[in-house]
Amino acid sequence: MILDLHGKLMGGPDADNIRDLLHGIIDGGSKKIIVNLGGVNWINSTGVGILMTGYTTMRRNGGDLKLLNVSDRLQSILYVTKLNLIFECFDDEAEAVESFFRE
Amino acid sequence: MILDLHGKLMGGPDADNIRDLLHGIIDGGSKKIIVNLGGVNWINSTGVGILMTGYTTMRRNGGDLKLLNVSDRLQSILYVTKLNLIFECFDDEAEAVESFFRE
Amino acid sequence: MSADILVAFPSEYKYLNLVDLVCNEIIDGMGFQHEAANEIAISVIEACTNALEHGNKCCPEENVHVIFSMQPDRLVVEIQDHGEGFDFKDYLKHIPDPTNIHKQRGRGIFIMKRMMDALIFEMLPDGGMKVKLEKMLSKNGN
Amino acid sequence: MSADILVAFPSEYKYLNLVDLVCNEIIDGMGFQHEAANEIAISVIEACTNALEHGNKCCPEENVHVIFSMQPDRLVVEIQDHGEGFDFKDYLKHIPDPTNIHKQRGRGIFIMKRMMDALIFEMLPDGGMKVKLEKMLSKNGN
Numbered sequence: 001m002i003l004d005l006h007g008k009l010m011g012g013p014d015a016d017n018i019r020d021l022l023h024g025i026i027d028g029g030s031k032k033i034i035v036n037l038g039g040v041n042w043i044n045s046t047g048v049g050i051l052m053t054g055y056t057t058m059r060r061n062g063g064d065l066k067l068l069n070v071s072d073r074l075q076s077i078l079y080v081t082k083l084n085l086i087f088e089c090f091d092d093e094a095e096a097v098e099s100f101f102r103e
Numbered sequence: 104m105i106l107d108l109h110g111k112l113m114g115g116p117d118a119d120n121i122r123d124l125l126h127g128i129i130d131g132g133s134k135k136i137i138v139n140l141g142g143v144n145w146i147n148s149t150g151v152g153i154l155m156t157g158y159t160t161m162r163r164n165g166g167d168l169k170l171l172n173v174s175d176r177l178q179s180i181l182y183v184t185k186l187n188l189i190f191e192c193f194d195d196e197a198e199a200v201e202s203f204f205r206e
Numbered sequence: 207m208s209a210d211i212l213v214a215f216p217s218e219y220k221y222l223n224l225v226d227l228v229c230n231e232i233i234d235g236m237g238f239q240h241e242a243a244n245e246i247a248i249s250v251i252e253a254c255t256n257a258l259e260h261g262n263k264c265c266p267e268e269n270v271h272v273i274f275s276m277q278p279d280r281l282v283v284e285i286q287d288h289g290e291g292f293d294f295k296d297y298l299k300h301i302p303d304p305t306n307i308h309k310q311r312g313r314g315i316f317i318m319k320r321m322m323d324a325l326i327f328e329m330l331p332d333g334g335m336k337v338k339l340e341k342m343l344s345k346n347g348n
Numbered sequence: 349m350s351a352d353i354l355v356a357f358p359s360e361y362k363y364l365n366l367v368d369l370v371c372n373e374i375i376d377g378m379g380f381q382h383e384a385a386n387e388i389a390i391s392v393i394e395a396c397t398n399a400l401e402h403g404n405k406c407c408p409e410e411n412v413h414v415i416f417s418m419q420p421d422r423l424v425v426e427i428q429d430h431g432e433g434f435d436f437k438d439y440l441k442h443i444p445d446p447t448n449i450h451k452q453r454g455r456g457i458f459i460m461k462r463m464m465d466a467l468i469f470e471m472l473p474d475g476g477m478k479v480k481l482e483k484m485l486s487k488n489g490n
């Protein structure tokens with residue numbers, strides 16, 4: 001399951017929307033999710049927190065969440081907060097999908 | 104003779120630079136000049152005035168000055184100031200060059 | 207109800223770019239259409255150029271203040287400098303013909319007047335001059 | 349000698365974009381390199397987010413003020429809100445571990461502290477809080 005996010009990712013209403021999206025996906029039976037951030041032109045630490053919460057939610061439900069098309073800026077935030085050790089990041093959709101099957 | 108301008112065109116030092124350039128061209132014997140504005144990302148009424156002065160200088164010296172790759176914004180300024188009646192504008196370099204030979 | 211955004215910058219040409227960026231972002235956000243957007247951006251830059259050149263005499267210690275006031279039906283932009291102003295009442299009665307091909311300058315106010323819905327000059331009580339520009343949002347978003 | 353640019357905006361998330369634009373333009377103009385530029389922009393946005401959320405409680409009538417002070421050897425950015433501040437002295441002693449995977453929030457100050465050369469909190473005498481961020485221009489332009 002690939003979730004394409006667009007626009008801004010920075011808390012406020014965005015947090016709720018994404019939580020709802022993820023719960024919808026879990027309820028629909030999917031456990032493996034790739035969040036495509038290619039369309040996200042704007043992110044801050046709260047946006048990263050939203051992804052983190054999504055990750056925790058998926059793991060708690062026996063699933064996983066990986067990131068696709070991480071911008072330079074997000075990369076810097078992940079690196080400094082050491083969350084790069086938690087999130088698997090990919091630049092290539094096929095590789096991201098494949099990684100789920102290899103496990 | 105095609106003069107490629109780049110960056111900003113807005114008075115201050117720009118005015119002097121362009122005056123010098125044009126005089127250099129006239130002194131070099133060229134009389135027909137096409138100002139390519141494709142690289143100009145920024146212009147205001149003073150920039151238009153600079154072009155106007157250039158035009159006058161060329162005409163006084165028996166030459167001509169035409170514009171190539173006029174941005175939307177410049178187009179609006181030329182239109183409102185009716186200078187569109189004075190400047191010949193082209194989107195295509197070959198056409199601009201050809202227009203000098205047709206005269 | 208109006209939301210205001212203020213930008214203040216030193217009186218140097220190189221900062222006009224920055225005002226242009228902010229202006230375009232605000233215009234876009236309000237939903238002005240392409241032509242109106244162009245007219246606003248051009249006029250704001252003309253007013254800022256005058257403020258920094260004629261008002262503040264390009265003195266980098268003097269700031270130009272720009273206030274963008276986003277109102278439901280219009281954008282109002284106020285540009286303030288710390289200069290002595292000029293005899294705008296008289297000037298507005300005899301705006302020179304901008305087609306005069308021998309003049310390099312003197313087209314700014316003509317352009318603002320033609321492109322905006324309102325152009326108001328005002329001397330500030332504490333010194334300095336204010337130029338107020340208004341553009342209406344037409345009902346179809348123009 | 350420093351040149352200052354001021355931006356003030358209502359406490360709404362949608363204006364963060366505009367601050368980001370201005371910030372990037374200033375950073376570029378000063379010649380910061382890519383990584384440092386990213387770190388400044390991220391930190392300024394974190395500080396502005398805190399100012400509008402925690403300081404001004406997202407009240408659109410309250411402005412956030414951002415002053416970019418371009419100095420020969422560094423950029424100093426001051427972000428001011430009208431809120432009551434918080435116990436930053438204590439907070440800075442025990443910044444929570446940002447890898448704590450169960451928390452959605454609480455990484456902003458940690459990020460600013462790591463990315464900038466200086467991070468200073470201050471209560472304003474007239475009320476409100478000021479956060480001061482500094483980044484040095486390294487000699488090779490980084």
Ligand SMILES: Nc1ncnc2c1ncn2[C@@H]1O[C@H](COP(=O)(O)OP(=O)(O)O)[C@@H](O)[C@H]1O
Nearest residue numbers: 256257260261289291292311312313314315316
């Ligand atoms: N902010 C200002 N402060 C003082 N004088 C001004 C200001 N704005 C305009 N003026 C005066 O009005 C004249 C016409 O301005 P404008 O039409 O913009 O043309 P230009 O700036 O090219 O001269 C200026 O030459 C100047 O004398």
Ligand SMILES: Nc1ncnc2c1ncn2[C@@H]1O[C@H](COP(=O)(O)OP(=O)(O)O)[C@@H](O)[C@H]1O
Nearest residue numbers: 398399402403431433434453454455456457458
């Ligand atoms: N401008 C501010 N005004 C009041 N409190 C603040 C301000 N900035 C930060 N804080 C306090 O510091 C805490 C930590 O901030 P931060 O690390 O940015 O994380 P977050 O904003 O995600 O909570 C905030 O939860 C808030 O209590």
